[in-house]
Every structure is written in structure tokens, then in C-alpha cells.
Amino acid sequence: MDVPRTTRRRLLQYGAAALPLAALGTALPSTARAASDALRMPAETDLHVRTYMAWPALSSVWGGKLEAVRGDIADVAYAISRFEPVVMLARPGQAADARYRCGRGARHAVDVIEIPVDDLWIRDFGPTFVVAPGALAGVDTRFNGWGKTGTPYAQPYADDAAAAGILLGEYGVRRTVAGFVGEGGSLETDGEGTLLATVSSLVNANRNPGMNQDQVEQALKQALGIDKVLWVPGLAGQDITDCHIDCLARFTAPGKVILDRPGAGADHKWVAVYEETKQVLESATDARGRRLAVTELPGPDRRLIRGGGAEFLSSYTNYYTPNGAVIAPQFGDGYADGLAYTILQAAYPDRQVLQIGIDAIAGGGGGIHCATQSHPAVPPAA
Numbered sequence: 517m518d519v520p521r522t523t524r525r526r527l528l529q530y531g532a533a534a535l536p537l538a539a540l541g542t543a544l545p546s547t548a549r550a551a552s553d554a555l556r557m558p559a560e561t562d563l564h565v566r567t568y569m570a571w572p573a574l575s576s577v578w579g580g581k582l583e584a585v586r587g588d589i590a591d592v593a594y595a596i597s598r599f600e601p602v603v604m605l606a607r608p609g610q611a612a613d614a615r616y617r618c619g620r621g622a623r624h625a626v627d628v629i630e631i632p633v634d635d636l637w638i639r640d641f642g643p644t645f646v647v648a649p650g651a652l653a654g655v656d657t658r659f660n661g662w663g664k665t666g667t668p669y670a671q672p673y674a675d676d677a678a679a680a681g682i683l684l685g686e687y688g689v690r691r692t693v694a695g696f697v698g699e700g701g702s703l704e705t706d707g708e709g710t711l712l713a714t715v716s717s718l719v720n721a722n723r724n725p726g727m728n729q730d731q732v733e734q735a736l737k738q739a740l741g742i743d744k745v746l747w748v749p750g751l752a753g754q755d756i757t758d759c760h761i762d763c764l765a766r767f768t769a770p771g772k773v774i775l776d777r778p779g780a781g782a783d784h785k786w787v788a789v790y791e792e793t794k795q796v797l798e799s800a801t802d803a804r805g806r807r808l809a810v811t812e813l814p815g816p817d818r819r820l821i822r823g824g825g826a827e828f829l830s831s832y833t834n835y836y837t838p839n840g841a842v843i844a845p846q847f848g849d850g851y852a853d854g855l856a857y858t859i860l861q862a863a864y865p866d867r868q869v870l871q872i873g874i875d876a877i878a879g880g881g882g883g884i885h886c887a888t889q890s891h892p893a894v895p896p897a898a
Contacts, residue, residue: 554648554649554651554741555646555647555648555651555653555741556646556647556648556707556709556740556741556742557644557645557646557655557703557705557707557711557740557741557742558645558646558647558705558707558892559705559706559707559708559767559769559770560836560837560890561707561768561769561837561864562647562707562892562893563839563892563893564600564838564839564890564891564892564893565600565601565891565892565893566600566601566602566603566890566891567596567600567601567602567603567836567838567888567889567890567891568602568603568604568605568638568642568683568888568889568890568891569589569592569593569596569602569603569604569605569636569638569887569888569889570604570605570606570633570635570636570637570638570641570642570676570679570887571586571589571604571605571606571607571610571611571613571614571628571633571636572585572586572589572635572636573606573607573610573632573633573634573635573675574634574635574671574672576671576672577634577635577671577672578880581876581879581880584875584876585636585876585877585880586613586614586617587617587876588873588874588875588876588877589636589877589887590617590618590620591872591873591874592843592872592874592877592884592887592888593618593626594618594620594626595843595870595872596836596838596841596843596888597623597624597625597626598623598624598841598870599623599624599838599839599840599841599868600624600838600839601624601625601627602618602624602626602627603626603627603628603629604618604626604627604628604629605628605629605631605633605638605679605683606628606629606630606631606633607630607632607633607675608630608632611628611629611630614628615628629686631679631682631683631686632675632678632679633675633676633679634671634672634673634674634675634676635671635673635676636877636882636886636887637676637699637701637882637886637887638679638887638888638889639699639700639701639762639885639886639887639888639889640659640662640676640699640700640701640702640757640886641659641673641676641677641679641680641699642679642680642683642700642889643655643656643680643683643684643689643691643889644657644700644703644740644889645689645890645891645892646692646739646740646741647892647893647894647895648741648895649895649896649897649898650894650895650896650897650898651894652689652690652892652894653689653690653691653692654680654683654684654689654690654691654692655692655693655694655739655740656680656681656684656691656692656693656694657680657694657696657697657698657699657700657703657739658677658693658694658696658697658698659673659676659677659680659697659699660673660677660697660722660723661673661676661677662699662722662723662756662757662758663697663720663721663722663723663758664722664756669756687891692739694735694739695735695738695739696718696723696724696727696732696735696736696739697723697724698717698718698723698724699717699757699760700889701757701760701761701762701763701885701886702714702717702718702757702760702761702762703736703740703761704761704762704765704766704767705740705742705767706767706769706770706771706802706803707767707770708770708802708803708804709741709742709743709744709802709803709804710742710743710744710745710746710767710770710802710803710804711736711740711742711744711745711746712745712746712748712761712765712766712767712773713736713745713746713747713748713761714747714748714749714750714751714758714759714760714761714764715729715747715748715749715750716749716750716751716752716758716759717750717752717757717758717759717760717761718732718736719732720752720758722758729747733745733747742803743803744802744803746796746797746800746802747796748761748764748765748792748793748796748797749789749792749793749796750764750789751785751786751788751789754785755827755881756881757881759789760886762833762834762885762886763776763829763831763833763834763883763885764776764789764790764793764831764833765793765797765833766833766835768811768863768864770802770804770806771802771804771806771807771808771809772808772809772811772863773797773808773809773810773811774810774811774812774813774833774859774860774863775790775793775794775797775810775811775812775813775833776790776813776815776831776832776833777790777812777813777814777815778790778815779814779815779816779817779818779830779849779852780817780818780819781817781818781819782815782818782830783826794810794812797810798810811859811863813832813833813856813859813860814852814855814856815830815831815832815852816830816832816847816848816849816852816853817849817852818830820848820849820852821847821848821849822847822848822873822875823847823848823875823876823878823879824879825879827879827880827881828878828879828881829878829881829882829883830847830878831845831883832844832845832852832856832860834882834883834884834885834886835860835883835884835885836884836885836888836890837864837867838890840866840867840868841867841868841869841870842860842861842864842867842868842869842870843870843872843884844856844857844860844869844870844871844872844884845871845872845873845874845878845883845884846871846872846873847873847875847878848873848875853871856871857869857871872884
């Protein structure tokens, strides 16, 4: 079930949609209100209508690597378009270039729409969708540039922060505002009420000052329809995201998790994060009381990868699952690339695993999952 596009002007007609969900109350018809009460963040493997991406805009952020990064984004868009439609957000003055670079086409065309953005990390600044039978809403998680204002990681984010609301208005999707500040990359769910998250990226004064872990957890549950949050410690201050979960651990199915294990040459601090996370996951139960089956996904030998630098994200775990596929990175370590393919294919036996090079994106500290956001299909009404 698709939602027809609308013009930005229509955003003004969704004034109530900019309120937190709980504040809508009797403004909704009784049938819609009942559906809204059950809204829940779906698993990424659920059926999608489309994938959203963003065209990197600023040379002040990427310097001389901007064109290479755009090339990687075009490659990712092409790969995904083999399986489902892709919508690329781009600044009006850059939309023509984005259309040209993404115009190869596969099974589906890449549709470029003119919405101002600063960077490519739409997983973090785009809306996080929640669904129920016959219902859909987009949660604005109040992106604040990862809380990095005044730090060496700071970069412009005003356009990114506004993009979620504009995008939802374009597609006529009701917008709700989260009671926490965070990013989509900090949220990983099994679609059955269990959320994985790092303490370091959400229970952090740079996003949620004055909120303790219990308060952040309650805000997550309310905004995303979550029953149980599995917290892992993470690590604050060592990367721009403060250790997002989507580079560390992912649900492959309810009760099943893939855990990133740093490869040879990785910094010892990330090895410690992996060890702490493994200990938590192996002793945890999900919202339905199941113990988690944990599969390790070893990273490449950092001495063998094509890219380099301290910020280079050599995590196979930052993959994306469009309809019928797994789009994953490959880094140039032939053995590790092949092993990652084998592990992912075993974890997703009904999907086609496709690996692509993303050295320029990875050099900026992100990956394929960071550069994508799924628009889920609305489940049929009961």
C-alpha cells in the first residue's frame, strides 16, 4: 500500500501531525486512534514501499572526497534499485547532478526530489517509521547533529534537521515528535517489541540532558511502540555517533542477532566494546522471553583493506535489507569479504546478498545502513 506524494505546501495541512503522538488524543477518529495505539517500529526486513537516500551536499564536510562519496552513493542507490524504488533527497541546485549520476536505472528508477540536505546520513536525520494494521506514521527523532556542536566533529546540520518533517509532508505521512533526541542508527528492533541500543549514544547529555536511562527508555517505548530495551554500554566520545548500534549488533530475525567482531588491527577500544556487547547479548532475553542466538560477523584485517584512517568504518554489520536482498560492504580483504558473504547468506537464506565497495563513505565513518532509510509498507487492516 503506497502513500501518494503531495506538495510541500500540503505540510501545512498536517499541523496536528507535528504533535507528539500522545497529544493527538481525540483529534483522531476512534478507528485511527485505536490503530495509533498499536503503532510499532517494524523490523527492517518487513516489506518496503521504497528506500530514502540523501545526496551529500557540502565540500566543507567532505573536502576533496566529495565526488568519490557521491559516486559511492550512486552505486548504493543503483544496487538497491534492483530490488525496490529509491528516492534521493537533494538540494535544489544539486538535483540535476544527482539525477545524472543516479540515472543508470535498474529494475526501478531512482527518483530525485528537491529537499535541502547537508549530508548523506539519512538513517540518522530522516524519519523513523512506525506501523500498525492500516496505519503509518513517521517519528522525528529531533536530530541535533549527533550532539557535536562545539566539538571537532561538528558540522552543519540545519537542513538535515528539517528534512524529516519536509519528507513526511511530501508523502502525506503523519509526523510525530519523539520525546528523546537521537538518530535512526541508534535504533535496532526485531519488529516484535524488542529494541537494541547503546547507552553511549542515547543516555548522553549531548542528546538528552537531564534524562537518566529509565527516562530515555520510557521515551523510546512510547515513541516506537517498544516493549523492552536491551541496552549495551557502547563507547562515548570516540566517533561522531558515540557508538551507534547499527555498526555493532543487528537483528536478523526475532531472537537472532549478528554481532560485529573487530578484525585484526582494530583499535583495542572497539574490541572491548565488542566483548562487553557479547556478554550482554548472550545473557539477555527479548520482549517475548527468548534467549538470543548470537552469530559473530568478523571484520576485515585493517592492514588489508583498501581504505584507511582512524575514522574508516570497517563493519560488515552496517548492511541494509531492501526487499529480497542484503546490500553489504566489501573492503578488499578477500578472505574476510568472502566470509562475510557466507555468514550473511546463511543468516538471510531467502535473500540475495550483494556486496559493493564503499571506501569513500566508510572513510567518513559510516556505511550502507547509515546512508539509507526504509519506508515500510502499511500492514493490512484487520
